[in-house]
Amino acid sequence: MLVASRSTPIAADRSVPGLIVKIGDYPLHHGGVGAIRSLGRLGVPMYAITEDRWTPAAVSRYLRGGFVWPTTGRERPEELVEGLLRIGRSIGRPTVLLPTDEEAAVLVAEHAEQLSGNFLFPPVERELPRRLASKQGLHELCVEHGVPSPEALFPSSYEEIEEYAGRARFPLVAKNREAFERRRRPAVHGTTRIAGPRELLALARGWGPSPGVILQEYLPREQAEDWIVHAYFDAESTPLAMFTGVKVRSWPPHAGMTANAYVVDNPELADMAAQFIKQIGFCGIIDLDWRFDRRDGRYKLLDFNPRMGAQFRLFENEAGIDVVRAQHLDLTGRKVPEGEQLAGRRFVVENIDLPALAAYRRSGYTTPHAPARASGTELAWVARDDMKPFFTMLARFVRPGVRHLWQLWRSRRAAALVE
Structure with a gap:
């Protein structure tokens, strides 16, 4: 079997654009920037829905066009679908959709019939993404299929x-x-x-x-390990790209977004995830959070995100394939090159890993499976060929803190004058 190497160009269909779809106000989202860069570097025209013209995604050199469309998640589905259709008509050709949140993934699945003329997306069962995004729905599916969960x-x-x-x-x-x-x-x-x-x-x-x-x-952190699985499954629920890794730090600590993670081979966990996906018939990109409970020696599924995860760029195989590239290739009728995942790679989210590091050091918590040294590091924001998103993130991230300090100084100065 011929396996592509990283030196072999990835034959993406450059006539089919990609669109980052998001619902809600979260402008500092590195996952969307990562997807724009990943496909943009292959020559795929990239578009994105943004809160305003000055989000990190909006200033990426790989973005062909942005659509300023602030949403809250409280809009009627019909309104959101019509907005997507307007964007589709503006792009003017079939476009691969890349949701970055559960609301967007559910919206696309539940309104596939209306959206299919303008967009390309996996033919997932209509009700499945909503059920998987629900804590209760996921728990019921785990019980039904014998998958351990808390x-x-x-x-x-x-x-x-x-x-x-x-x-x-x-x-x-x-x-x-x-x-x-x-x-x-x-x-x-x-x-x-x-x-x-x-x-x-x-x-x-x-x-x-x-x-x-x-x-x-509650799974005590001193008796547990946090693992992640990212993958892309085709219409037959066959994995075309499968990755496993370990979460070292998150923010807020132990319960929030991944701040630091490593690629670690875990065939047992990959097999568990693939079997579960086959049983429920899901297709598309997945981002799964598992916790290994050392008390009973079982991996327990905590969260199922039926879309790309913000840290997806942690994972890449020897052929240069990540889950976003796998989806675009598959939906445009191209072969997805095979290859082993690049073990030992590290992913760091610069703006949240520093406070996470301080918090984890105070707690004394360490991750047993994290490699002593990374084979390579992928930064969420800094990229030599695309620096504007980093500086834009920095300005938006720092500004609230500076404003808070300024207001605190003014209030203290006013109090001193009164005294």
């Missing part, structure tokens, strides 16, 4: 939580049940660790008569 409760009333508090094993974590709640009125902000029954009941009083939360088993 023990969980989906309470329907305060009384149920009250009864559970008397028998639960603490600490535990609370998360929003549905992926989209963060855009509306979330019951909790991110992953919330709950120390005991009194704290649980105090929080639950604010969740209303129908709590939109999941109460989940």
Whole structure:
């Protein structure tokens, strides 16, 4: 079998553009910038939906055109679909869609019939992305197919939580049940660790008569390892690109976005993920979060993102293929070159890894499987051939902090004058 090498040019179809699709206000998204660079370097015309003209994605040298379209995630689906169709008509030719969030992935899947004339995307089952993005839907699928996941409760009333508090094993974590709640009125902000029954009941009083939360088993970090799987599956749920890695740091610590990660070969985990995808019939790009529980020796699936992950550029095979390139090649009828993943590669998100490093050092937590030395480092923002996104990120990232310090200085100065 002939396997392409990194010196062999990747034969991308340059007549088919790519479009970064996002819903919501998160301008500092390095995943979108990574996708623009990845396909843009192959000569694929790249377009993106942006919050304004001065987001990092909007200033990339590889962006052919940007569409300023601020959204909140609270718009009616019909409005969002019509907006996408307008963009499609403006581009003027079939375009590969690249969602960067669950809302966009679900929207595309649930309105595939309307969007298919203008866009190319995997033919995933209509209801599947929404179910996978839901904590409850994912847990039910894991139970159905025998995939380990943390023990969980989906309470329907305060009384149920009250009864559970008397028998639960603490600490535990609370998360929003549905992926989209963060855009509306979330019951909790991110992953919330709950120390005991009194704290649980105090929080639950604010969740209303129908709590939109999941109460989940806490996997102690000193007894666990965080693993990630990224892959692209074709219409037959066959993996055309499969990668595994270990998360070293995240921000916020232990519960947020990946700040630092390494590629580490894990055939067992890759096989588990591929089997699960085959069973549920998913196709497209996936970003999975697993936690290895050393207490029982099992990998437990925490999150299933039915779209590209922000850290996807961590992973590349010997032929230069990442999941975004794999999808574009497959949807345009090109062969996806095979190759082993480049083990030992490191991915660093510059603006969040520094505070994450400080937090992890204070906690004394280390990642056992992280290599002592990286075989190569991929930075989320800095790229020699495309520096404007980095400087734009820096300006937007630093400005709120400078403003906060200025306001603090003024308030203290005013207080001193009053005294």
